[in-house]
Amino acid sequence: MKSYNFYAGPAILPEKVLKKAQQAVGNFADMNLSILEISHRSKQFTAVMEEAEELVRSLLNLSDEYAVLFLTGGASSQFYMSAMNLLNKKAAFLDTGTWSAKSIKEAQKFGEIDIVASGKDKAYTYIPKDFNLSPDHEYLHITSNNTIFGTQWHEFPDVDIPLVCDASSDIFSRPLDLSKFGMIYAGAQKNVGPAGTTLVIIRKEMLGKVDRQIPTMLDYNTHIEKKSSFNTPPVFPIYVCMLVFRWLRENGGLEAMEAHNKKKATILYDTLDSSELFYGVVDKADRSLMNVTFKIKDDSLNDAFNQLAEENGCIGVKGHRSVGGFRASIYNAMSVEGIEKLCEVIQNFEAKYA
Amino acid sequence: MKSYNFYAGPAILPEKVLKKAQQAVGNFADMNLSILEISHRSKQFTAVMEEAEELVRSLLNLSDEYAVLFLTGGASSQFYMSAMNLLNKKAAFLDTGTWSAKSIKEAQKFGEIDIVASGKDKAYTYIPKDFNLSPDHEYLHITSNNTIFGTQWHEFPDVDIPLVCDASSDIFSRPLDLSKFGMIYAGAQKNVGPAGTTLVIIRKEMLGKVDRQIPTMLDYNTHIEKKSSFNTPPVFPIYVCMLVFRWLRENGGLEAMEAHNKKKATILYDTLDSSELFYGVVDKADRSLMNVTFKIKDDSLNDAFNQLAEENGCIGVKGHRSVGGFRASIYNAMSVEGIEKLCEVIQNFEAKYA
Numbered sequence: 030m031k032s033y034n035f036y037a038g039p040a041i042l043p044e045k046v047l048k049k050a051q052q053a054v055g056n057f058a059d060m061n062l063s064i065l066e067i068s069h070r071s072k073q074f075t076a077v078m079e080e081a082e083e084l085v086r087s088l089l090n091l092s093d094e095y096a097v098l099f100l101t102g103g104a105s106s107q108f109y110m111s112a113m114n115l116l117n118k119k120a121a122f123l124d125t126g127t128w129s130a131k132s133i134k135e136a137q138k139f140g141e142i143d144i145v146a147s148g149k150d151k152a153y154t155y156i157p158k159d160f161n162l163s164p165d166h167e168y169l170h171i172t173s174n175n176t177i178f179g180t181q182w183h184e185f186p187d188v189d190i191p192l193v194c195d196a197s198s199d200i201f202s203r204p205l206d207l208s209k210f211g212m213i214y215a216g217a218q219k220n221v222g223p224a225g226t227t228l229v230i231i232r233k234e235m236l237g238k239v240d241r242q243i244p245t246m247l248d249y250n251t252h253i254e255k256k257s258s259f260n261t262p263p264v265f266p267i268y269v270c271m272l273v274f275r276w277l278r279e280n281g282g283l284e285a286m287e288a289h290n291k292k293k294a295t296i297l298y299d300t301l302d303s304s305e306l307f308y309g310v311v312d313k314a315d316r317s318l319m320n321v322t323f324k325i326k327d328d329s330l331n332d333a334f335n336q337l338a339e340e341n342g343c344i345g346v347k348g349h350r351s352v353g354g355f356r357a358s359i360y361n362a363m364s365v366e367g368i369e370k371l372c373e374v375i376q377n378f379e380a381k382y383a
Numbered sequence: 384m385k386s387y388n389f390y391a392g393p394a395i396l397p398e399k400v401l402k403k404a405q406q407a408v409g410n411f412a413d414m415n416l417s418i419l420e421i422s423h424r425s426k427q428f429t430a431v432m433e434e435a436e437e438l439v440r441s442l443l444n445l446s447d448e449y450a451v452l453f454l455t456g457g458a459s460s461q462f463y464m465s466a467m468n469l470l471n472k473k474a475a476f477l478d479t480g481t482w483s484a485k486s487i488k489e490a491q492k493f494g495e496i497d498i499v500a501s502g503k504d505k506a507y508t509y510i511p512k513d514f515n516l517s518p519d520h521e522y523l524h525i526t527s528n529n530t531i532f533g534t535q536w537h538e539f540p541d542v543d544i545p546l547v548c549d550a551s552s553d554i555f556s557r558p559l560d561l562s563k564f565g566m567i568y569a570g571a572q573k574n575v576g577p578a579g580t581t582l583v584i585i586r587k588e589m590l591g592k593v594d595r596q597i598p599t600m601l602d603y604n605t606h607i608e609k610k611s612s613f614n615t616p617p618v619f620p621i622y623v624c625m626l627v628f629r630w631l632r633e634n635g636g637l638e639a640m641e642a643h644n645k646k647k648a649t650i651l652y653d654t655l656d657s658s659e660l661f662y663g664v665v666d667k668a669d670r671s672l673m674n675v676t677f678k679i680k681d682d683s684l685n686d687a688f689n690q691l692a693e694e695n696g697c698i699g700v701k702g703h704r705s706v707g708g709f710r711a712s713i714y715n716a717m718s719v720e721g722i723e724k725l726c727e728v729i730q731n732f733e734a735k736y737a
Contacts (some may be wrong), residue, residue: 101455109598225617244463263579
C-alpha cells in the first residue's frame with residue numbers, strides 16, 4: 030500500500046512522474062547513462078531545460094517580458110536575493126506569518142521595509158487586506174499561501190506597484206494573472222517537483238535598477254543570460270520538475286488543477302465543519318486550498334488521532350511545531366482518494382471519541 | 384552496453400550507487416514513498432544527513448574543529464560566499480586557470496586580493512609554486528585541481544596562513560591532511576555525487592571575524608547551527624552523495640582510491656607518452672590524475688578521433704571549448720576497464736593515422 034503523504038513539503042508527486050524519474054536514473058534518453066551522470070551541456074539535458082521553461086510559459090501564459098529561472102537555495106534564498114536585486118530604498122511587505130516574517134528580516138538588510146499590515150493580532154488565522162501604500166514603495170511583497178497557518182490569498186491585492194510574491198506552496202495550483210506580478214518565486218518541493226531547485230519568474234524590466242554590487246551568482250541577469258546554466262544546475266531536480274509540468278499539461282492545465290484542488294479542499298473542510306470534535310482554525314474566507322489546518326477541541330486526543338491516521342496510511346498530518354494541532358497538505362498531486370481516506374479517519378475517530 | 388562517461392562533470396557514478404538510488408526513487412526506507420516526496424525532517428532522512436556527515440568525517444579524519452555542510456549553488460556560489468564570510472581586508476590567491484580567475488573576481492567584491500602567482504604565462508599548463516605571502520594576507524586561496532587545463536597540486540603549499548581550497552574536481556580522490564586547510568569546498572557533481580549539492584568543510588574558528596552584514600542563508604554559521612537543514616536541503620542529491628561515501632568506505636577509503644586513480648592515470652599518460660600522434664599538454668610534474676588533457680599533433684584529425692571514441696562508447700572526451708583538444712575526466716568511479724577502452728581507441732586511431 031502506498032502511503033498518503035500529507036507533509037507540508039517535500040510533498041507527494043504524481044505516480045507517473047515518479048515512474049519516469051526512476052527510469053531516468055537507470056538510463057536517460059537512451060544515452061546508456063543515468064541522468065545523475067550526464068553533462069548539463071549535453072543536447073539531451075539542454076532539451077529538458079528548454080521544455081521545462083516552455084511548459085512554465087505555456088501553463089502560466091507568460092509573455093517574453095518575463096524570464097523563467099531554475100535556481101537553487103530555496104525560497105529562503107529568494108528572501109534576500111529579491112531584495113538585493115530589486116530594492117533600492119523602500120518596499121512594502123504584508124506580514125501573514127512565519128515565512129513573511131523571514132522575508133522581511135532578510136529584506137531589511139537591503140533597505141527600509143514598511144510592514145503595511147499584519148495578521149499577527151489574531152495569530153495569523155486570517156489575511157489582512159486593509160493597508161495603505163505610499164508612492165515611494167518600490168514593490169509590495171506578499172506570501173500567496175501560508176503553509177504553517179493554512180491561509181491563502183484568493184484575490185490578490187489590486188495595487189499600483191508590482192507584487193513580489195513567495196508562491197512556494199501554491200504555484201501551479203490555480204491559474205494566475207501574472208500582469209500584477211513583478212516577480213514570483215517558489216521552492217520546488219511542494220507543487221513543482223522534488224527538493225533541490227527553486228523557480229523564479231521575473232519581469233525583466235524590474236532588474237538593473239539598484240546600485241549595489243551583486244555577486245555574479247546572485248544577479249538574476251547572470252542566470253537570464255545563461256538560461257539557468259551559468260554553472261551546473263541541479264540536473265535531476267529540474268528534470269523531475271519538467272515531468273511535473275508535463276503532467277499538469279496532460280491533466281488539463283491550471284484550470285483543471287484548480288477545480289481538482291477546490292473539490293478536494295471542499296470535501297475536507299466540509300468534513301471538519303460538520304464535526305463536533307474537529308474544527309478548522311482559519312477564517313473561512315481565507316482558508317487555504319493547499320494546507321488545511323485543524324484542531325481537536327480536546328487536545329489530549331491529539332496523539333491518538335495522529336496514531337490512527339498513520340495506521341491508515343495518512344502520514345504527516347501533525348501541525349507545524351510552532352502552532353500545534355493538525356495540518357493536511359493537499360497539493361496538486363494529492364488524489365481525491367487520499368482526501369476521502371483522511372475524512373474516513375476523521376469520522377471514525379469522531380465516532381469513537383465525540 | 385553502458386557508455387564510458389569521460390565528461391568533466393556531472394560525472395560517472397558507481398553502478399552500485401545508481402542501483403540503490405533508483406530503488407529509493409521507487410520506495411525509500413520502506414516508507415512506501417519515493418525519496419523525492421519525503422519530508423526532510425523525517426527520521427529516515429535525518430539519518431541520511433547524519434550518516435553522510437559521519438562518513439565525510441571518517442573518510443577525511445576530520446576533528447570536531449571542522450564543520451561539514453551540504454549547501455547548494457555549486458562551487459561558483461562558494462567563490463563569493465567564502466569571501467563574504469572570511470575576508471576582512473586582504474587575501475592571497477593563486478591563479479591556476481578559469482576557476483581560479485572566477486574565484487578572484489568574486490572575492491574582489493569583498494576585499495583586496497593579491498594574485499601572488501599565476502600560470503597564465505604558459506597558458507596554465509603548469510602550477511606556479513614560487514610566490515611570497517605577506518603578514519596581512521588572511522588566507523591563501525587555491526584550486527586543487529584545474530578541470531579545464533588538467534593540472535593538479537600534488538603537494539599543497541606549505542604556508543603559515545590557512546588554505547581556502549576549491550577541490551571540486553579532486554576531493555575524495557586521495558587522502559588529505561586537513562590541518563593546512565581553513566576551508567575546502569566542492570560542487571558534488573564530479574567526485575561526490577550528482578549535481579545539486581555543494582560540500583563545504585570549514586574550520587569553525589575561521590568564522591565570525593568579519594563585520595559586514597550577511598544574509599541568513601549566506602552565513603555558514605546558520606547552516607552549522609541547523610546541520611544543513613535551516614531550510615529544505617536538496618534531499619535526493621544528498622542521499623546519493625551519502626551512497627557514494629559508503630561506496631568509498633567499502634572500497635578501502637581514500638588510500639585505496641588514490642592507488643586506483645594513480646593506476647588509471649598512469650595507464651593513460653603512458654599511452655599518450657608512447658604515442659607519435661598524441662601528446663599530453665601539461666608539465667609532467669603537475670599532471671592531473673582526474674582530468675587528462677591531450678592533443679593530436681595534426682588537429683585536422685580531431686573530429687575523426689572524437690567520432691571513433693564515441694563509436695566505441697567513450698563519450699565526452701572533447702576538450703573544454705576554451706582550450707580545444709581532448710580531455711578525459713577519470714574521476715573515482717571511472718573503471719580501469721574504461722581507461723583501457725580509451726587507450727585502445729587511441730592506439731587504433733594511431734595505427735590508422737600516424
